[in-house]
Amino acid sequence: MPKRLHLNAFLMSVGHHEASWRLPESDPYASWDVKHFQNLARIAERGKLDSVFFADSPVLQGDPGRRPAGKLEPTVLLTALAAVTDHIGLIATASTSYNEPYNLARRFASVDHVSGGRAGWNIVTTAGADAARNFGLDDVPAHRDRYERAAEFVEVTTKLWDSWTDDAVIADKAAGVHADAAKVRPINHRGRWFRVDGPLNVPRSPQGWPLLVQAGSSEDGRQFAARYAEAVFTAQQTLAEAQAFYADLKQRAAALGRDPDGIKILPGIVPVIAATESEAQKLDAELERLISPEYARRQLAERFQLDPADLPLDEPLPANLPTEDEIEGAKSRFTLIVDLARRENLTVRQLIGRLGGGRGHRTFAGTPEQVADTIEDWFHSGAADGFNIMPAVLPSGLTAFVDHVVPILQARGLFRTDYEGTTLRDHYGLPRPADSLELTSA
Ligand SMILES: Cc1cc2nc3c(=O)[nH]c(=O)nc-3n(C[C@H](O)[C@H](O)[C@H](O)COP(=O)(O)O)c2cc1C
Numbered sequence: 174m175p176k177r178l179h180l181n182a183f184l185m186s187v188g189h190h191e192a193s194w195r196l197p198e199s200d201p202y203a204s205w206d207v208k209h210f211q212n213l214a215r216i217a218e219r220g221k222l223d224s225v226f227f228a229d230s231p232v233l234q235g236d237p238g239r240r241p242a243g244k245l246e247p248t249v250l251l252t253a254l255a256a257v258t259d260h261i262g263l264i265a266t267a268s269t270s271y272n273e274p275y276n277l278a279r280r281f282a283s284v285d286h287v288s289g290g291r292a293g294w295n296i297v298t299t300a301g302a303d304a305a306r307n308f309g310l311d312d313v314p315a316h317r318d319r320y321e322r323a324a325e326f327v328e329v330t331t332k333l334w335d336s337w338t339d340d341a342v343i344a345d346k347a348a349g350v351h352a353d354a355a356k357v358r359p360i361n362h363r364g365r366w367f368r369v370d371g372p373l374n375v376p377r378s379p380q381g382w383p384l385l386v387q388a389g390s391s392e393d394g395r396q397f398a399a400r401y402a403e404a405v406f407t408a409q410q411t412l413a414e415a416q417a418f419y420a421d422l423k424q425r426a427a428a429l430g431r432d433p434d435g436i437k438i439l440p441g442i443v444p445v446i447a448a449t450e451s452e453a454q455k456l457d458a459e460l461e462r463l464i465s466p467e468y469a470r471r472q473l474a475e476r477f478q479l480d481p482a483d484l485p486l487d488e489p490l491p492a493n494l495p496t497e498d499e500i501e502g503a504k505s506r507f508t509l510i511v512d513l514a515r516r517e518n519l520t521v522r523q524l525i526g527r528l529g530g531g532r533g534h535r536t537f538a539g540t541p542e543q544v545a546d547t548i549e550d551w552f553h554s555g556a557a558d559g560f561n562i563m564p565a566v567l568p569s570g571l572t573a574f575v576d577h578v579v580p581i582l583q584a585r586g587l588f589r590t591d592y593e594g595t596t597l598r599d600h601y602g603l604p605r606p607a608d609s610l611e612l613t614s615a
Contacts, residue, residue: 178552178587179437179559179601180579181224181264182217183406184210186241188566189443190530192463194241196566203567204241207253213568214254217261220575221589223559223600224262224293225254226386226406231271232304239468248280255288262597264293264386270319271299271308274329275369281383282334282375290379290596295386295406296397298323300502313501320393325366327385327401331606332360334382336372338608352376381606384597390418390505391497399425402436403603406561408506408534409440410513415556437601440551441534441561444544446573453538460565461526469525476507486522490514509533530565541577548578549587 183189187199187209194201203209217225227247235242247265254263263284267277277294285292298319299305305313314322341356360371387394387402398405399422409415418440423433445460447453466486474481478495490511500507510533514524530536537547551557564570582588598605 175586177589177602178548178582179404179439180220180222180588181226181262181404181406181439181559181561182213182222182571182574183226183228183441183561183563184213184217184567184571185228185563186244186567188570189532189534189563190460190565191240191469192460192465192529193566195463196460198569199566201241204244207245207250209568210245210250211254211257213571214258214261214263216568216571216575218258220579221592222261222562222575222579224264224291224597226264226293226295226561227251227266228295229266229268230297230299230301230304231268232301232307235472236468239465248284251284251292252287255284255291260291260592260595260600262291262293262384262600263288264295264384264597266295266297268297268299268304269323269326270314271304272326274326274367275333275371275373277326278330278333278373279375281330282373282378285378285380285383286375290598292378292380293384293386293404293597295388296323296327296401297388302501316391316501316504317393320389320397322366323397324400325364329360329362329364329367329369331382332362333369333371333373334377335606335609336360337375337377339377339381342376377608380596380598381608384601384603389503394505395422395425398422398436399429399431403598404437404439404601407438407440408509408531409556410509410533410535412551412554412556415440415551416554419556435603437558437603439559439561440557441531441563442544442548443531443534443536443563443565444570444574444578445530445536445538445565446541446544446570446577447538448540450539450543453540457530457536457538457565461529464525464529466522466525469529470521473510473521473525473528476502476510478502484521486525487520489518489520490524506533531563534561534563536565541573541581544574544578545581545585548582549585552587 186204187193229247251263281294302313338356342352362369386404387398388406426436427433445457497504497508
């Protein structure tokens with residue numbers, strides 16, 4: 174069978190475009206309305222997409238005065254989506270910097286049980302100082318420390334998921350034996366960051382381990398992804414950069430003894446779809462017109478660790494920006510944005526317009542055929558195993574993608590016409606981890 178694409182719908186509020194809530198069609202209260210997200214998950218499932226995904230950070234992000242900033246905790250939301258869907262995978266972000274492994278292992282194992290094997294965890298280290306200040310810290314922990322903690326966090330979590338073997342529960346009513354207690358074992362983890370006895374208080378879940386997803390692209394982020402991730406979300410502006418990232422990550426995974434095909438790479442795309450190219454561009458321009466430049470400039474200044482006054486709107490980026498090494502937040506996104514502005518000679522105002530749709534993800538305005546063409550091009554050019562679909566406006570952008578782009582991809586033999594398995598791992602063609610109790614317990 175020819176290689177097939179993987180498609181994840183990255184869902185956020187009423188769309189990824191920061192001004193999407195201002196369109197006449199948008200419900201400005203939808204960010205905390207479970208019915209809105211249930212509707213979106215059903216649309217994505219109608220399109221046979223692999224999964225839906227919710228980003229998260231334990232902090233109020235953005236200015237609540239300017240856009241819908243409050244939102245629901247995503248693992249709670251996933252359980253509500255599990256109840257109204259049957260096939261689609263359900264992925265949520267959770268931070269390794271501001272959680273404890275026991276709680277999170279339990280939460281994701283529970284979502285995996287509740288959904289019948291459809292849970293995935295986007296493992297993030299959480300970039301901002303504002304989040305740190307919600308957890309008793311004055312500043313964001315150093316980038317390197319965050320990734321070191323993340324690695325140990327994942328080690329502990331996976332050991333906890335394996336602390337029950339698959340066959341531990343016997344439920345022998347006649348003999349009065351519910352589980353073979355020898356197959357439910359402590360993990361006795363002792364490390365730099367965590368001391369965890371275990372075992373987990375949830376039996377091994379349908380997928381063994383929920384799917385492990387990751388989204389950091391710095392040196393530390395890539396090395397972490399190469400070791401642990403099974404799917405990687407990434408922001409890439411050009412085909413050449415995406416190819417370089419793809420080759421680098423596959424090579425790093427192979428160097429660690431992993432099957433390079435066991436790590437699926439999904440660059441983001443913000444498709445702005447209309448029946449004609451000029452209509453799509455009109456919609457894109459309309460969204461750009463609704464951006465509040467002052468608000469966007471403040472966000473950009475924060476990312477660059479500068480004062481907003483250092484970024485005059487009608488001038489290019491200043492020459493004396495910090496280097497990636499000096500950024501303690503999201504390093505790779507910083508570099509992507511600076512490269513984009515310099516490559517295309519953009520003023521700050523133009524840059525803000527370009528970032529409005531997807532915060533640095535590639536925006537593509539065009540007809541369904543053109544969107545399908547660019548997806549196919551990147552897929553066949555060694556740049557992607559699939560895509561993170563980030564509609565600028567929801568639900569209309571997702572509906573347009575599912576009803577008009579997916580059928581083209583299916584007709585070209587690039588995408589499934591029906592689900593072939595039952596779990597999220599099945600959709601991504603990834604194996605179920607064997608229970609490694611014998612290997613991990615003392
Ligand atoms: C598609 C995508 C989704 C992301 N979702 C989240 C998220 O939900 N929460 C978060 O804190 N960071 C999120 N990130 C940011 C990454 O986890 C990471 O902080 C960022 O890419 C910079 O990582 P780096 O410093 O290793 O380059 C996301 C990144 C991408 C590309």
